[in-house]
Amino acid sequence: MVLKTIVAFVAIGALAVLSGAPQTEAHSWADCIDWKFKDPKKPSWNDNGGRCIGYARRYPVALNMPFGTQDKIFRYFQQDADPRVAIPCSNRGDGYGSNETRADPVSKAYGGNFGRMTTTTVGDTLCVRWPAKNHAFPQYLIDRFVQINLSPVRNGKDITQLELLKNTVAKLDFTKCMPGADIDLKACGGCFKVPRRAPGTYLLQWRWMLDQGQWYSSCADIKIKK
Ligand SMILES: *[C@@H]1O[C@H](CO)[C@@H](O)[C@H](O)[C@H]1NC(C)=O
Numbered sequence: 001m002v003l004k005t006i007v008a009f010v011a012i013g014a015l016a017v018l019s020g021a022p023q024t025e026a027h028s029w030a031d032c033i034d035w036k037f038k039d040p041k042k043p044s045w046n047d048n049g050g051r052c053i054g055y056a057r058r059y060p061v062a063l064n065m066p067f068g069t070q071d072k073i074f075r076y077f078q079q080d081a082d083p084r085v086a087i088p089c090s091n092r093g094d095g096y097g098s099n100e101t102r103a104d105p106v107s108k109a110y111g112g113n114f115g116r117m118t119t120t121t122v123g124d125t126l127c128v129r130w131p132a133k134n135h136a137f138p139q140y141l142i143d144r145f146v147q148i149n150l151s152p153v154r155n156g157k158d159i160t161q162l163e164l165l166k167n168t169v170a171k172l173d174f175t176k177c178m179p180g181a182d183i184d185l186k187a188c189g190g191c192f193k194v195p196r197r198a199p200g201t202y203l204l205q206w207r208w209m210l211d212q213g214q215w216y217s218s219c220a221d222i223k224i225k226k
Helices: 002-019 161-165
Strands: 035-037 050-052 118-121 125-131 145-150 168-173 187-193 200-209 215-225
Touching: 035 125, 125 145, 125 200, 145 161, 161 200, 168 187
Parallel strands: 118 215
Antiparallel strands: 035 050, 125 187, 145 168, 145 200, 200 215
């Protein structure tokens, strides 16, 4: 039995190497919630192709880490597979900046060592950026679309994952990345229009499935102005 398992392990490992399949451990996160392209006619997600003016909660910009390396500080958050019990936003705090619970007031999770909070308007376009982390291949993804879930609750507490799933406002193609050989650190992203909401601050969740039932999420507050 044990021997069989070991043989199976070796076989799978060899297969992965031979087929060039990406490492399954690599996980992504929302690197930027409000990315502004330098040249909207030639949209680029690369560092030199724009800048980020809105971030997830407690995003540690002061650490100046290169794009796509923030998994070293546990920036990613793997949720429970069951949306009835899954915590929408990381509550772990087991690495600088990885605690994405709602701050009170929400503005406390932004500014200083953290990134800025997103400020936008209804109908405005928000462009969200993430690192490929070896997974920007349609053939390896069961669901290639990132959910953008936007709470309908204004200036209020975070809602549950089940409630967030009733408020998916966009589905962005995870595999839309910059060309390049580095399949781990390629920059990817997608844009969507801010839906109708009364002025106020709302929870925005980026949620992506790596393997079956293996979800990752990032949370941000966005201020929708008149
Ligand atoms: C995360 O942040 C919240 C709000 O500031 C705080 O109450 C909580 O203790 C933090 N959690 C951890 C694990 O640091």
